[in-house]
Structures are given as C-alpha cells and as structure tokens.
Amino acid sequence: MNLIEIQSLKKYFATQKAVDDISFDIEKGSIFGLLGPNGAGKTTLIRMITGIFHPDSGNILFDGRKFDPINDSVNIGYMPEERGLYKKMKIGEQAVYLAQLKGMSKVDAMRNIKQWFERLEMESWWNKKVEDLSKGMSQKLQFVVTVLHEPKLIILDEPFSGLDPVNANLIKEEIFSLAKKGSTIIFSTHRMEQVEEICDHIVLVNKGQKILDGTVAKIKQDFKENIYQIGGHVLTEQLSNSIFEVVKYTQENLLLKLQDGTTTNELLKHFINQDISIQSFNEVLPSLNDIFIKLVEGTTATRKFQAPN
Amino acid sequence: MNKITLILSREYFIRVKKKSFLVTTLVVPVIIMIFYAGIIYISMSGSSEKQHIAVLDEANLFNQKADTSDNALIFKFIKNETEQSFLRKYKEQGFQSFLYIPIDTSHKKKYTLHSQSAVNLSAIESIEKIINNTIRTQKLIDNGIDPVEFNKINSSVSLENTIDTEEGSRKGFAEISYAVSLGCGFLIYIMMLMYGTQVMRSVSEEKTNRIAEVIISSVRPFQLMMGKILGIGAVGLTQFAIWIVLILAMQMAVPLIFPDLMQQLNNTANSNTESMSMLASTMQGISSLPLAKIVLSFFFYFLGGYLTYASIFAAVGSVVSEDQQDSQQLVAPVLMPIILGFAIMMKAVDDPNSTLAIVGSIFPLTSPIVMMGRITYEIPYWQLALSMLLLVCSFIFFTWVTGKIYRIGILMYGKKPSWKEMIKWAFARA
Numbered sequence: 006m007n008l009i010e011i012q013s014l015k016k017y018f019a020t021q022k023a024v025d026d027i028s029f030d031i032e033k034g035s036i037f038g039l040l041g042p043n044g045a046g047k048t049t050l051i052r053m054i055t056g057i058f059h060p061d062s063g064n065i066l067f068d069g070r071k072f073d074p075i076n077d078s079v080n081i082g083y084m085p086e087e088r089g090l091y092k093k094m095k096i097g098e099q100a101v102y103l104a105q106l107k108g109m110s111k112v113d114a115m116r117n118i119k120q121w122f123e124r125l126e127m128e129s130w131w132n133k134k135v136e137d138l139s140k141g142m143s144q145k146l147q148f149v150v151t152v153l154h155e156p157k158l159i160i161l162d163e164p165f166s167g168l169d170p171v172n173a174n175l176i177k178e179e180i181f182s183l184a185k186k187g188s189t190i191i192f193s194t195h196r197m198e199q200v201e202e203i204c205d206h207i208v209l210v211n212k213g214q215k216i217l218d219g220t221v222a223k224i225k226q227d228f229k230e231n232i233y234q235i236g237g238h239v240l241t242e243q244l245s246n247s248i249f250e251v252v253k254y255t256q257e258n259l260l261l262k263l264q265d266g267t268t269t270n271e272l273l274k275h276f277i278n279q280d281i282s283i284q285s286f287n288e289v290l291p292s293l294n295d296i297f298i299k300l301v302e303g304t305t306a307t308r309k310f311q312a313p314n
Numbered sequence: 315m316n317k318i319t320l321i322l323s324r325e326y327f328i329r330v331k332k333k334s335f336l337v338t339t340l341v342v343p344v345i346i347m348i349f350y351a352g353i354i355y356i357s358m359s360g361s362s363e364k365q366h367i368a369v370l371d372e373a374n375l376f377n378q379k380a381d382t383s384d385n386a387l388i389f390k391f392i393k394n395e396t397e398q399s400f401l402r403k404y405k406e407q408g409f410q411s412f413l414y415i416p417i418d419t420s421h422k423k424k425y426t427l428h429s430q431s432a433v434n435l436s437a438i439e440s441i442e443k444i445i446n447n448t449i450r451t452q453k454l455i456d457n458g459i460d461p462v463e464f465n466k467i468n469s470s471v472s473l474e475n476t477i478d479t480e481e482g483s484r485k486g487f488a489e490i491s492y493a494v495s496l497g498c499g500f501l502i503y504i505m506m507l508m509y510g511t512q513v514m515r516s517v518s519e520e521k522t523n524r525i526a527e528v529i530i531s532s533v534r535p536f537q538l539m540m541g542k543i544l545g546i547g548a549v550g551l552t553q554f555a556i557w558i559v560l561i562l563a564m565q566m567a568v569p570l571i572f573p574d575l576m577q578q579l580n581n582t583a584n585s586n587t588e589s590m591s592m593l594a595s596t597m598q599g600i601s602s603l604p605l606a607k608i609v610l611s612f613f614f615y616f617l618g619g620y621l622t623y624a625s626i627f628a629a630v631g632s633v634v635s636e637d638q639q640d641s642q643q644l645v646a647p648v649l650m651p652i653i654l655g656f657a658i659m660m661k662a663v664d665d666p667n668s669t670l671a672i673v674g675s676i677f678p679l680t681s682p683i684v685m686m687g688r689i690t691y692e693i694p695y696w697q698l699a700l701s702m703l704l705l706v707c708s709f710i711f712f713t714w715v716t717g718k719i720y721r722i723g724i725l726m727y728g729k730k731p732s733w734k735e736m737i738k739w740a741f742a743r744a
Contacts, residue, residue, distance in 0.1 A: 055531040057725065105320050
C-alpha cells in the first residue's frame with residue numbers, strides 16, 4: 006500500500022525545469038530517502054508534496070486519493086532545511102500555535118506538547134524564547150513541532166544538521182519509532198551514511214529528473230563491481246593470475262576485482278592451492294556515497310539554466 | 315478555529331502585550347492632556363499677577379495718570395531721572411520693566427520698553443494700546459472733537475459665521491474646524507504609515523526567519539497575509555479606541571478636578587462674548603463639530619486606507635530580504651501617494667472645496683488622508699459615497715493583486731525582483 010504516488014510531476018520556472026517528469030511511489034510506514042545534489046529539484050518536489058507549490062502537470066495521490074493541499078496539510082509535517090521559528094515568541098505558546106494551525110484543538114496540542122517535551126527533556130523550556138536557545142536546541146524544538154500533530158507523512162529536510170551525536174541519536178530513535186507506529190517519513194539529505202543507516206527506499210534526482218529508484222540493498226547490488234576483500238598474509242608474487250585484478254594491496258588485506266565470468270570459488274581456489282591461509286573473505290558493495298558521486302559527478306557543476314521548451 | 319482568526323489573534327496579542335504599545339497608547343493622550351493643561355494654565359494665570367512698570371514720561375503724554383484698569387499693568391510715573399540714569403535703578407526699585415517716552419513723540423520708534431528679560435507679547439500689546447489710545451484722545455481734543463462722542467460713533471463689529479445645513483444652522487468656528495481637520499488628516503497619515511510599515515517589517519521578518527515556509531505548509535499564503543494585516547489593523551483600532559475613551563474621560567474629568575474653572579468660564583461666556591476666554595471658545599467650538607461623523611469617518615477611512623496600503627506593504631515585504639537598501643527602493647513608490655495625499659490634505663484644510671481637494675478626497679490612494687482634512691466642513695453626500703465606494707473597491711483590488719505577489723515572493727530567496735516582474739506575477743493566471 007502506497008501513501009504517496011507521484012505521477013509524471015512537472016514544475017518549470019522561468020529559468021529552469023526544476024522538476025521534469027518525475028514519478029515514484031512511497032510505501033506507507035517506510036522511511037524514504039530523497040537524495041540529490043544541490044539544485045537538483047528536491048525542494049521544489051517537496052514543496053509540491055506539501056502543497057506549497059502547484060505542479061504544472063502530473064498528479065500526486067495521497068492515501069489513494071488525489072492530493073488536496075488544503076485538507077491534506079493536516080496530515081503532513083514538514084521541517085524545511087532552513088529552520089524557521091518566531092524568535093521572540095515563547096516556546097510553549099509557539100508550539101501550541103503551530104499545532105493549532107495544523108488543525109489541532111488547544112487541549113490536544115497541549116497534551117501532545119507536554120508528552121514530547123517530557124520525552125526529549127525540554128519541559129524547562131516552556132517559557133523561554135527561541136532566541137535564548139542554542140542551534141541544536143532549536144533544532145530539537147523544530148522537530149517536535151513538525152511531528153506534534155501526528156501526521157501520516159513527515160518530511161524532514163536535513164534533520165540532523167547542527168545536532169551533536171547524542172541528540173542526533175535521540176532524534177534518529179524517534180524517527181524509527183514514528184515509522185514503526187505507521188508514519189511515513191521522507192528524509193532528504195546529502196549525508197549518505199545516514200541514508201544507508203535509516204532509509205528503506207531511495208530515489209535520487211538530478212537536474213530535475215529521477216536517475217535512481219529502489220531499495221538501498223537492491224541499489225547496492227545493482228551497482229556492485231565484483232570487488233572482494235580477502236584478509237590473510239599474501240605475498241605479491243602469489244598474486245599473478247588471470248581471473249582477478251588487484252585493486253588494493255597491503256600485506257594483510259587485499260581488495261580484488263573479479264573478471265566477468267569467474268566465480269568466487271575459483272578465486273578462493275587460487276589462494277587455497279598456494280596454501281595461503283585466509284582469515285576473512287567477503288564481497289565489498291559500493292557505498293551509497295560512491296554511487297551518488299559516480300552518478301552525479303561532472304553533471305552538477307555544469308548544470309546550466311535551461312529554458313523550458 | 316478558523317486559521318485566519320488564529321493568525322489574526324496571534325498577531326494582535328503579541329503586539330498588544332508589548333510594552334511599546336502601552337507606551338504609545340498612553341503617551342499620546344498625556345500629550346493632549348498637557349496641551350489642555352497648558353490652555354487652562356494660561357487662561358487662569360492671565361488675570362492673577364500684576365506687572366509693575368516704571369514710566370519716564372518726558373513728553374508728559376499721560377499727564378501723570380494712565381488708565382490701566384483693563385490690564386494687568388500698573389504704571390508708576392518717575393520724575394527727576396533721565397533714561398540713562400534710571401536704567402540702572404528700575405530693577406532695584408522692584409519694577410519688571412521700564413517704559414521710556416522721549417520728549418519728541420513724533421518719532422514712533424523712540425518709545426522704548428527696557429526690561430531684564432523678554433516681556434510677553436500680550437503685555438507689549440497692552441502697553442501699545444494704552445499709548446495709542448492716549449495719543450488718539452489727545453489728538454481728538456486738539457482737533458476739537460469730544461472723545462466721548464467719538465467713541466459713540468466708533469463701531470465695533472465682530473463677525474459670526476453660521477453654517478446652514480438641512481439639520482439647521484450652527485455656529486462655525488473656523489479655527490477649531492481647521493485644527494481638528496488638520497489633526498485628523500495628520501493622525502490618519504501617521505497611523506497608516508506606522509501600521510503599514512509594521513506589516514511590511516513583519517512580513518519580511520517572517521520571510522528572512524524562514525518561518526513562512528513552515529506556516530505556509532499549514533495554511534494558504536493568502537490566509538497568512540490576511541491574518542497578519544487584520545491583526546495589525548485591529549491593534550491600530552484598539553489604540554484609537556483607547557485614545558477616544560481616554561480623551562472623553564479626561565474631558566469629563568476636567569470639570570471635576572477644576573470646578574472653579576468651569577464656573578469662571580461659564581460666567582465669562584455668559585456675561586461678555588468679546589472677552590470669552592480661549593478655553594471656553596475651544597470647548598464651544600469642539601462641541602459645535604459633528605463629532606459622530608468625524609469619529610465614524612475616521613474609523614472607516616483608517617480601515618479602508620490601512621487595508622489598501624497594508625496589502626501593498628505586505629507584497630513589498632514579501633519580496634525584500636535582509637538588504638535594507640532593497641526595501642528602500644521598493645518602498646519609495648508606495649510612499650509617494652501617501653505623501654502626495656498629505657500635501658493635498660494641507661491644501662484641503664485651507665480650501666476644502668477646491669477641485670484639488672475634491673479629486674484628492676475621491677481618488678482612493680489619497681482619499682483617506684485628504685477626506686479627513688475636509689471632514690469638519692460640509693461635504694456633498696455624493697462625494698463621500700463615491701470616495702468610500704472607490705476605497706472599498708481599491709482595497710479588494712489591491713488585496714487580490716498583492717496576494718499573488720506575496721504568494722510567490724514569500725518563498726523566493728536571492729535576487730530581488732523588479733517591479734516589472736512583480737506586476738507579471740500579479741496578473742499571471744493562478
């Protein structure tokens with residue numbers, strides 16, 4: 006079951022095609038990574054999903070129905086990359102106000118805020134102003150006001166920037182538990198190690214187009230390059246062969262790339278036949294970071310402003 | 315709760331709770347109170363203290379006696395002194411000033427009033443009057459005319475202006491009408507500017523703070539804009555209402571605090587219209603004005619003018635970012651019609667039925683200010699109706715147009731758009 010279905014969405018601005026015919030689905034309860042270099046069209050895409058922008062063409066289905074920006078906005082929590090809170094307003098009042106704008110009653114809002122503040126140890130902040138908070142603290146507050154109204158869809162743009170490892174972990178745990186309770190999370194970031202850790206499914210956009218779509222595991226399989234790691238004491242003269250190339254050599258550790266058509270057993274036989282004791286053997290999958298760089302490199306810098314046709 | 319109401323009440327309460335609101339709301343009536351107190355003080359103190367003036371009358375103009383009974387002056391005639399010799403003595407002998415009349419009285423300029431500090435204008439006027447009267451009486455006698463007979467045929471007319479309307483005639487008080495019109499026009503000008511720019515600042519603050527994006531994912535941009543404009547406008551109305559209440563309260567409190575004064579005023583007003591004091595005539599002038607009409611028009615024109623300009627200011631606020639210079643450039647064309655309105659208003663209070671005043675009070679971008687400048691005078695109903703209708707239309711038009719600019723501007727960062735681009739946004743299809 007998909008919470009969001011995006012069907013050939015387009016949004017052109019005067020100077021460029023910000024989103025140019027993108028389609029993908031987001032499964033209910035999943036943590037979905039929306040990746041892409043700066044200026045790829047992620048923010049425009051998110052703004053269409055949150056109802057801030059109207060698409061030029063294409064459809065967004067929300068929970069099986071056509072997305073209705075006015076009524077569905079209560080089901081969405083959006084934390085933009087650039088954080089925004091009223092600096093001079095008291096934190097408690099501000100959280101209540103923002104929850105009320107999402108259609109909550111004052112009583113419900115107060116109850117939820119109290120629970121969240123307790124859980125994240127923020128009770129003492131109630132009468133403070135945002136300008137008194139550190140960057141990390143206001144980040145935490147921003148996260149709380151985003152998820153306060155129990156939205157079905159939570160969109161987080163770089164949620165960990167500015168957080169120390171302890172607080173980042175705290176928020177990460179909250180994201181997992183929200184997903185477990187059934188919320189769907191769109192997670193937008195440049196930090197690939199976080200994506201690998203958190204996301205089930207990712208889409209990579211570049212120059213307004215989708216260039217990658219799949220689960221993290223599948224994408225890694227798709228981009229693997231038959232590279233294996235062997236741990237053991239190997240001498241250089243023991244490496245001459247025709248079935249693999251050496252990618253990286255140290256005395257205790259080897260990175261090898263298998264030729265097409267050879268199996269891992271043939272590789273292992275090569276070492277076993279020479280009576281070399283192998284301590285470890287495993288396949289090395291590319292990191293998302295490598296895949297990202299491979300796909301995007303050389304294109305971002307040269308992206309020119311193109312007029313729509 | 316409706317989202318506009320939510321935004322409105324936040325914008326409203328956050329401002330009303332501020333200290334600066336309390337200060338401006340209370341300081342203005344205090345200034346008015348001080349003004350009142352000043353009038354009261356002057357009108358009361360005028361009759362109390364007598365000024366002693368030494369007179370060295372070399373020409374023997376007064377023949378040792380002068381009629382100073384009407385004034386707060388006492389003349390004391392000095393003998394056996396010269397101007398130079400007495401100059402050093404009059405202070406020691408307890409005179410505030412010293413009037414010197416030379417032998418040759420044909421030179422008007424030779425009359426001199428010596429004093430340690432500046433003598434107030436009314437005292438100088440009184441002294442001049444006494445001298446002139448004495449000289450005239452002397453000349454009348456010299457020419458064989460009986461001064462008593464002359465005074466009988468000397469007429470003294472004071473013109474009373476009555477304004478005839480369908481509701482009947484009432485007395486016109488030109489100075490009071492002028493002052494109240496000018497005051498109203500000025501107040502509406504200040505309030506429109508003050509609250510209009512507050513809308514602009516607040517919008518651009520939300521934009522730079524990036525809170526706009528968070529809010530706009532919950533409410534439509536138009537709701538955010540309208541909530542803000544209405545909330546700030548409500549602050550203005552509250553302030554105005556408090557002023558009216560305070561001023562009314564003070565007017566009622568004055569007779570309670572100074573009962574003697576009111577008694578005295580009534581006496582002078584009844585006995586002798588010529589010497590009616592300034593305060594009494596002010597009071598009577600104010601009560602002769604169509605107060606209900608003025609207050610209602612003020613509310614209407616403040617609301618209409620504010621709403622029109624606030625929406626324009628909101629659009630400007632939505633496109634500028636941190637750069638102050640950017641906003642200066644965009645604000646200037648918005649300020650122009652306001653300042654033009656102010657200039658026309660200054661003319662309109664002098665000549666409320668000139669073509670310029672009529673056109674200015676109908677054209678919606680200047681009408682709030684100019685119409686308030688004409689408000690104490692009779693305005694034909696068709697002009698008032700047309701002006702109000704156009705103002706409502708302009709408010710709807712500008713809100714519609716600027717709402718579209720705002721919607722795009724509030725999410726745009728980086729380069730400031732030109733007026734041309736903004737107009738393109740405004741009239742692009744939704």
